[in-house]
Amino acid sequence: MIQAFGLTSNSRKDLPPAVDDVSFEARAGRVTALLGATGAGKTSALRLMLELQQGRGITYFRGRPLHRIAHPSREVGVLMGDVPGHPARTVRGHLRMLCAAAGVPVRRADEVLEVVGLVSLRDERLGTLSRGMDRRLGLACALLADPHTLVLDDPADGLSSRESHWLHGMLRAHAAQGGTVLFTTSEPKEAARVADRVVTLEQGRLAADQDAPEFARTRLRPRVAVRSPHAVRLAALLAKEARAAHRSVEVVREGGNRLSVYGSTCADVGEAAFRHGILVHQLADEMGDMGPGAGFLPGEEAQGAGRLPGEAAQNVRADVSETEAGEPPGAGGGVEAGGEAQGDGLTHGTPGGQTDRPTHGSPGAQPDRARHVTSGADNDRATRGALAGRNDRPRHPMKAASGDQASPHTRQEARSGSAGGSGRDASGPVKTAKPPAPLPPLPPPISVRSAPSPLRPLRYELRRATGIATGFLTAAAVLVTSALTAVLLARVGHTPQARLLAAWPRELPLPPAALGAGLLGALAFGDEFRHPALAADRGTVPRRLGLLTAKLVVAAATALVLALLSVGCDAEVLYLVYGRELTEVPGDWLALSVSWFGLVIGCAWAGVLAAGVFRSTTAGLAAVVAVPVVCVPLVQKALEGASVRTAAGLPVRLREVFLLQWPFGGERYLAGAVRVIVQPVGGALTLSLTALLCAYLFTSLRSRVR
Template sequence: MLQAIGLTSARHRGLPPAVDDLTFEAGPGCVTALLGPPGSGKTSALRLMLELEPGRGITYFRGRPLHRVAQPAREVGVLLGDVPGHPARTARGQLRMLCAAAGVAASRADDLLDAVGLVELGDQRIGTLSLGMDRRLALASALLADPHTLILDEPTEGLGAREAGWLHGMLRSHADQGGTVLYTTRDPKEAARLAGRVVTIEAGRLVADQGVADFSRTRLRPRVAVRSPHAARLAAIVSREARAARRSVEVVTEASSSRLSVYGSSCAEIGDAAFRHGLPVHQLADEVGDTASASGPRGDGRGADAGIGATGAEPEAAADSSEPSAHPVATSGGAALPPPIRRRPARGPLRPVRYELRRLFGVRTTTLIVAVSLVASAVLSVLLARDGRTPLPHVLAAWPSLLPLPPAALGAGLLGALSFGDEFRYPTLAAGRGTVPRRMGMLLAKLAVSAGVALLLALLVVLVSTESLRLVYGGDLARVPSNAVSLAVSWSGLTVGCAWAGLLAAGIFRVTAAGVAAVLAVPVLMVPLIQAVPKAPTARSMSGLPGRLRELAWPQWPHEADRWVLALVRVVAQPVGTALMLSLSVLVCAYLFTSLRGRVRW
């Protein structure tokens, strides 16, 4: 059961709200259509239900508002627009990534691909899918966690009759299994064919809340479309004969003077009348028209002018058939206002590490960046070792003095910056919520995965550089330096620090370029500033620091760890290390500040 009570959009610049005190229900085991013309507030109503827009009102999903549901993807499946995924990711990879986000088994992806008929296209890129296949994948994403309620915004827009019929069957099947289905549409005939209940809105307000039988009777009426060069004369004849026979017939002249719409009669009766009076008829066909608005579009897509005399009962008014709302909520006249709707941050995936791994390696971008970094490092190592004057650590790291950072550090920083790309949207529920997850578990997962990738890249660069030197110059250069421990700590800290700097900066500013700029700012801006600070003569030495730290620590670490502690201290004491630590400290504080500010605002 879905209950929407008092939904009201926030006003913008004095304009009337897109949704104004909207109250209705969508029951289980039934497909409910939210019907309205373009601009009537259908999409805004859905976004208010999903707490994607600020406003007032409340929506209960089986008795609980969405922010009280522990696992929203298991309660509500949403289809808003296209698939929120990287166009280079495969359909199967997209669903497997969302499986980790929803906390379901990866095998569920193959089950959904089979259910929506995409098994043969599972390895096809999302960007190459047709509109119909893309809509099938979006529905699979919504059904991934087997939700009870489905909410869809114009799911059949742009689809052909075959794809629309398939989608209708899927929605009916979900409702037949006891689920709740709410979808928006602008086509009254589609609502009459698919839905069991139709909620009609216009200008954000409720017009009618009816069962499909009442909707078809009061808002959809059969008519006869007639085209004749003597339409005015034929209209007068049909009206006169209807009055004589005391039948309720309404004749409406369309925008074209040669076309009529006759309600309450049949093709046979109108054809006989035209034959008796010798009037030619160029078209005579049964149609179904929408009587929701006299000036609105009809079944044939043509507007209607005022009707020509018809006797008998007047056509039934749609507004008079509106049922009273089940949960009236007053918003004026001294009554209490409905509760405010806050725009809340997106929830993080239930299995963040697995999600992040599938997000990172699900596209070829990661492989391409790693490959370019390795090739560039190998070439630079060979060139640096050619003159014999470059120190061996710089040769192995492929770090010439002309570059602010080695290719491995730049590649790690770029991978970190891409972690907060536009792709992060919690499955089916985060469209429009923003791209930055504020959950600590998601942030820790991104930091851990980016650090692991950076360490792997650093190791591969050293191995590739060593092998390249051995291949080109022989085995003389491929030797282990005496201070290998401190060099390893320094090299690992540089790559991991660059990855984290790019990750945090992109997360703060929500732009990948900001992450890359933060990485480049360390050697270009921070290091010169630190080197420009006047240094006082060193009066004291830090010798014996590991021993004093061992005395303070409750568990006693082995003496071999002293070398690692000293190596870490030397790394931090270097200008690049100091600049990197300072940058990371500032970025962490900025990230926490924006997180707290976002929670207070939302």
């Protein structure tokens, strides 16, 4: 369950906080709606709960705050806005990348894709998905690690009725298996229809915390739903009689032959229709959004088939009667003078007095249902029993796929047939409702959790780097630029061979390979902020040291490969254009190689750390360029002047101090590394990396303390 205490966002200059001292709880096995108009603070409340926004208060997920949970994605599945993935990444690649981050098998991606119906779109790019498909992918990401809790911010926004119906069914299925579901919405009717409990926010404060039936009864406007082929005439008569009786009655045309009458009752509307001989096809009390589109989707039959999730918290029946064309009012299935339809179930009146198919399963029926919410003690007891029967079931989602998801307690009969076994009215026997359709299947549970492994962030980083073409295109551009630069430098002349092979003009601060490695390193963290796939369960900044280590390792390997390829391409192009003279191996190739690899890897690491600290790819690349432009002149100025002492013989003295025998001539390698560091560029790069690493660790520790 979720327990939120005193959620308060930071003040915004002269404006009040978006969320002010909000406390509520969402219980396991139930769907909770966080309701409020636009600007009421719903999204801010969720961000405070998930520690994505600074403020006061604390939220417990099954007794622990989010920052105390070792693997947040396994406890909380989050859907905030659009799927935060790179538009060029494929659907399956995005899920497999998240599988690596969550430590779940990669086959889990295919399982959730099958459940949400995206198997046929698994190779599509994220940027090409429609709104409905994006919502499905977002739910797949939330369900990927088999979390106990789902937190969703306005998940049905912009969806069609069919897609919303499917999404709400998935949420109900998760709650029915013992999970906790919390979602936000700005539609009171949706909250009453879908949720078991509704928490209402107004201007950042808690306004109400109610069960769904109580919310519908006290905070939604009741109405009478009427469907008649003479809707215009009936609307005019109802308005005329209301004016004559000095009553406040509002009649709204809903489209077609449907009316919504506010401020009246079924009895008054029925009597008016009877007196004036107006044929009525539907007459029912409604509470909340129980009109068009609130019930079934087109093609679904019978009350209860495809029942929406919110109906589990309400005892619903429909009072509908229909008269045949040309039949006098009051005969067969007409509306009685008392204002109540004959019978208590779904019936069709026929001339022969036989009962036809239920109204909403008939070919001419509208896809919507008229529903009447009752709140008696018997109904509440029946509802609690149904919920208890569903929530106590073991979590085994595979049963849902075989059609056994709904327990017998949820298959409630229509009230018209449960009281006396069977009932009859003037138009024939009353048919009981069919059992509700089974809830949508969920992905199978993850029976065995993988142990914490240092390779998990490394797998994530590898899939992140190779899942899109940006890195490959950048490397190709670097190789082409480096080769062309080397050819031009050789043509101009006056360039040492070492710089010629590295394509490093004296006029440029860095060679193309170093700039490319810095750009790839900056992209490693810059994409985490531009497309924060991990932000939902790791905070706004994914500052895990394991993730940083993985990014540094992958960046170093990429830079090393890029350095080798660039030198090889430059040498090959120089050989093809000018011959063997410019491609001979220098005598001091070892020191030059150490310097070259150190420069490229150092630039890649500087890009990673700077992008992580400043949260931007541009800032990461700027930090790389700033090393030779700003830091090198400062180091050179600090080292100017005569040197009284030198560090000659440093490797030998290190061996004497640590009593170590360097294998394979290790003194040479250490001496080469020291020579690289004492150079102006090497020293400036070392200082920059040290400063960036300290800044990163400081910001990481500060975020953990908060």
